[in-house]
Amino acid sequence: xxxxxxxxxxxxxxxxxxxxxxxxxxxxxxxxxxxxxxxxxxxxxxxxxxxxxxxxxxxxxxxxxxxxxxxxxxxxxxxxxxxxxxxxxxxxxxxxxxxxxxxxxxxxxxxxxxxxxxxxxxxxxxxxxxxxxxxxxxxxxxxxxxxxxxxxxxxxxxxxxxxxxxxxxxxxxxxxxxxxxxxxxxxxxxxxxxxxxxxxxxxxxxxxxxxxxxxxxxxxxxxxxxxxxxxxxxxxx
Amino acid sequence: xxxxxxxxxxxxxxxxxxxxxxxxxxxxxxxxxxxxxxxxxxxxxxxxxxxxxxxxxxxxxxxxxxxxxxxxxxxxxxxxxxxxxxxxxxxxxxxxxxxxxxxxxxxxxxxxxxxxxxxxxxxxxxxxxxxxxxxxxxxxxxxxxxxxxxxxxxxxxxxxxxxxxx
Numbered sequence: 001x002x003x004x005x006x007x008x009x010x011x012x013x014x015x016x017x018x019x020x021x022x023x024x025x026x027x028x029x030x031x032x033x034x035x036x037x038x039x040x041x042x043x044x045x046x047x048x049x050x051x052x053x054x055x056x057x058x059x060x061x062x063x064x065x066x067x068x069x070x071x072x073x074x075x076x077x078x079x080x081x082x083x084x085x086x087x088x089x090x091x092x093x094x095x096x097x098x099x100x101x102x103x104x105x106x107x108x109x110x111x112x113x114x115x116x117x118x119x120x121x122x123x124x125x126x127x128x129x130x131x132x133x134x135x136x137x138x139x140x141x142x143x144x145x146x147x148x149x150x151x152x153x154x155x156x157x158x159x160x161x162x163x164x165x166x167x168x169x170x171x172x173x174x175x176x177x178x179x180x181x182x183x184x185x186x187x188x189x190x191x192x193x194x195x196x197x198x199x200x201x202x203x204x205x206x207x208x209x210x211x212x213x214x215x216x217x218x219x220x221x222x223x224x225x226x227x228x229x230x231x232x233x234x235x236x237x
Numbered sequence: 238x239x240x241x242x243x244x245x246x247x248x249x250x251x252x253x254x255x256x257x258x259x260x261x262x263x264x265x266x267x268x269x270x271x272x273x274x275x276x277x278x279x280x281x282x283x284x285x286x287x288x289x290x291x292x293x294x295x296x297x298x299x300x301x302x303x304x305x306x307x308x309x310x311x312x313x314x315x316x317x318x319x320x321x322x323x324x325x326x327x328x329x330x331x332x333x334x335x336x337x338x339x340x341x342x343x344x345x346x347x348x349x350x351x352x353x354x355x356x357x358x359x360x361x362x363x364x365x366x367x368x369x370x371x372x373x374x375x376x377x378x379x380x381x382x383x384x385x386x387x388x389x390x391x392x393x394x395x396x397x398x399x400x401x402x403x
Contacts, residue, residue, distance in 0.1 A: 001327065001330065002298075002317055002318060002319030002320075002327070002329060002330065003317065003318040003319070003329050003330050003333045003334070003374055004315050004316070004317050005315065005316040005374045005375055005378050006313070006314075006315055007274075007278070007313070007314055007315070007316060007378055007382065008311050008312070008313050009270065009311065009312045009385065009386050009389050010310060010311060010386065010389075010390075011262075011266050011270075011306065011310055011311065011312055011389060011393060012262060012266075012310060012393055012397070013308070013309055013310025013311075014259075014308045014309075014310070015309075015310070016310065017255065017258070017259045017262070020255055021252065021255050021256070021259075024248060024251050024252050024255060025252070
């Protein structure tokens with residue numbers, strides 16, 4: 001029985017990281033309220049009139065129809081509906097249902113399908129690839145429009161867990177498999193092909209080398225010297 | 238990530254950074270801790286063994302084993318010292334924990350033989366006094382523990398700042 005001394009060091013625990021994430025989620029409320037407030041300020045009558053420092057003559061001189069048109073030009077109907085939705089989400093007494101924006105629903109459906117194993121591996125790969133490109137952009141893009149961070153966290157955690165699992169043994173991103181293939185197919189086969197094809201030569205005569213002649217040495221050196229000797233002898237030297 | 242959270246988009250980014258940190262932290266801390274443990278625990282143990290005149294075979298047989306990161310926020314590992322004689326006597330344990338006075342006798346040869354004061358002596362068997370326990374592994378681990386723990390915390394904080402705060 002060998003000498004064994006057990007040691008244990010403290011590091012960040014999963015629980016601590018989770019608590020940090022929960023703290024961040026609590027920030028969501030504050031950030032959302034700030035965004036709503038900014039939207040409200042932008043849409044207020046005061047803002048439409050150009051702020052508190054705008055000249056008051058505008059109201060007096062222009063007809064009300066033109067003033068309304070100016071107001072409509074400053075804010076679109078899409079923005080208005082987004083604001084309405086956000087107000088509904090915070091108003092618990094409202095009877096009208098709050099409808100979330102569609103990108104989240106799409107992503108969540110995709111993840112649910114993946115989790116239930118209803119997709120094939122190739123589909124999963126294409127989803128994971130597209131998630132980086134399109135859905136991820138949607139997620140980030142929609143973040144400016146009152147993104148529910150808790151919901152995004154659940155998506156991010158699930159997707160990252162899926163990607164992480166695909167890096168494991170037998171997964172579609174399993175790197176070890178590729179390394180083994182490369183060792184077997186590229187290095188060994190390439191060398192063997194070069195030898196069989198004559199690109200790599202094993203010769204006893206060191207003057208017979210491949211490629212461009214260096215130091216005035218080539219594999220036709222003997223022929224060249226023989227031809228020179230023949231010419232010289234023919235000329236009587 | 239800026240230090241000021243000014244919109245829900247900043248919150249999102251912070252959250253993604255935290256998730257990324259959560260994913261990469263276990264692998265990072267395992268690699269990092271392996272280096273720190275080697276520098277702050279294993280090497281001092283081996284140095285102390287050399288100072289106490291341990292044989293190189295015992296020193297070479299001392300290593301870190303079973304290192305793993307658990308989900309409760311701990312890195313666990315064993316400091317193992319394992320060297321047995323040809324007959325199976327646990328030399329490493331004898332040096333670390335000590336031995337009582339005991340009888341030795343020849344097992345594979347006819348008699349025991351050794352040289353003392355330029356005279357070769359033989360014995361069919363005799364009593365020897367035991368080793369005094371050195372407890373090098375236990376003592377050095379206890380001494381070096383706070384240093385290694387401090388370094389692991391520092392590395393964790395640096396990694397957190399790099400991944401989350403930016």
